[in-house]
Amino acid sequence: MSRAASISTGKAYGVARVCRIWGLPRSTVYWQRQQPKGPGCRRGPQGFYSDAVLAGEIKAEIASRPFPGEGYRKIWAGLRGKGIRTSPVRTLRLMRENNWLAPTRIGHPHGPKAHDGTIKTSRVDDMWGTDMTTTLTIMEGNASIFFAIDHCSLEVVGIHAAKRGTRFEALEPIRQGVRHSFGAFGKDVAKGLTLRHDHGSQFISDDFQNEIKFLGINDSASYVREPQGNGIAERFVRILKENLLWVRSFDTVEELRLALLAFKEVYNQQWRIGRHGYRSPAQIREQQKAEVTKAA
Numbered sequence: 001m002s003r004a005a006s007i008s009t010g011k012a013y014g015v016a017r018v019c020r021i022w023g024l025p026r027s028t029v030y031w032q033r034q035q036p037k038g039p040g041c042r043r044g045p046q047g048f049y050s051d052a053v054l055a056g057e058i059k060a061e062i063a064s065r066p067f068p069g070e071g072y073r074k075i076w077a078g079l080r081g082k083g084i085r086t087s088p089v090r091t092l093r094l095m096r097e098n099n100w101l102a103p104t105r106i107g108h109p110h111g112p113k114a115h116d117g118t119i120k121t122s123r124v125d126d127m128w129g130t131d132m133t134t135t136l137t138i139m140e141g142n143a144s145i146f147f148a149i150d151h152c153s154l155e156v157v158g159i160h161a162a163k164r165g166t167r168f169e170a171l172e173p174i175r176q177g178v179r180h181s182f183g184a185f186g187k188d189v190a191k192g193l194t195l196r197h198d199h200g201s202q203f204i205s206d207d208f209q210n211e212i213k214f215l216g217i218n219d220s221a222s223y224v225r226e227p228q229g230n231g232i233a234e235r236f237v238r239i240l241k242e243n244l245l246w247v248r249s250f251d252t253v254e255e256l257r258l259a260l261l262a263f264k265e266v267y268n269q270q271w272r273i274g275r276h277g278y279r280s281p282a283q284i285r286e287q288q289k290a291e292v293t294k295a296a
Contacts, residue, residue: 047086055094057084062100066266069102069242077278102242119151119196119232120275124285125181127151127194127220129233130173130203132165135245135256143253145240145260148173151196151232153288154273155281156264157181161257170202171211178215191216198222198230239267 005012019026049057061078062070076091095101121127130148137143144165148158157180158173174195175185182189195217197203204221212219222229244263250256272278279287 067243074272121152124152129196131233148177153281153284159260167202167205188216194218
């Protein structure tokens with residue numbers, strides 16, 4: 001506008017006149033003219049690392065991780081662990097510009113929820129969640145996958161695969177978890193633990209209910225048709241699919257079962273939990289065990 005010519009005089013209006021009429025300080029106009037333009041440019045100082053160098057560090061961090069489905073916050077946490085200081089926003093920008101973000105599905109709006117509380121716990125072994133999913137093997141067809149996950153540390157305490165998804169197969173991850181977390185298997189050995197599950201036929205069957213009752217586990221079924229009530233387990237299903245089931249193929253159910261056990265170990269040792277300061281599930285359990293030992 002300042003370079004436009006007046007119709008009556010034929011002279012340019014000038015920056016001073018335009019800023020006076022619009023109520024803008026001239027310093028703002030001159031500052032704006034000096035800012036870099038184009039994609040990838042941002043306001044303020046560049047920081048210690050240039051975009052090119054930081055992008056290389058981000059790419060190396062992504063390549064070093066065993067999970068292809070991790071988001072930008074966990075990549076940022078990994079950079080911070082290596083002493084590379086930057087912001088989550090800048091990490092997100094560079095990952096988006098280079099098409100390095102994990103693929104996500106766009107959901108659809110939901111109505112009012114029956115479950116509007118929280119299922120997160122502050123201590124390990126207060127509540128576990130269990131669920132099942134399925135996948136396809138090349139030689140044996142469909143396979144059922146059962147698992148149990150801690151609601152505090154998000155540690156997978158048990159995981160199992162079988163050709164048929166029966167109530168007895170659904171109990172296997174619970175048995176693994178009880179032996180892992182309580183050191184034994186017997187009557188009331190897991191007293192004080194609560195188990196969250198949906199209304200799948202395996203979980204509400206008499207055999208399943210009688211065994212968890214024998215172990216001293218409190219039963220806690222989620223609301224019907226409200227998966228948010230079992231959201232910890234539901235979220236792990238997505239992690240499992242994005243980082244194992246959708247990136248690998250399996251010839252047999254036994255090969256799948258062994259791969260799940262291996263994935264459980266890698267996940268428990270290396271998966272980063274944002275609400276716990278990007279520590280792994282195993283680190284969270286060890287810290288809480290140390291605190292209990294110290295208090296005793």
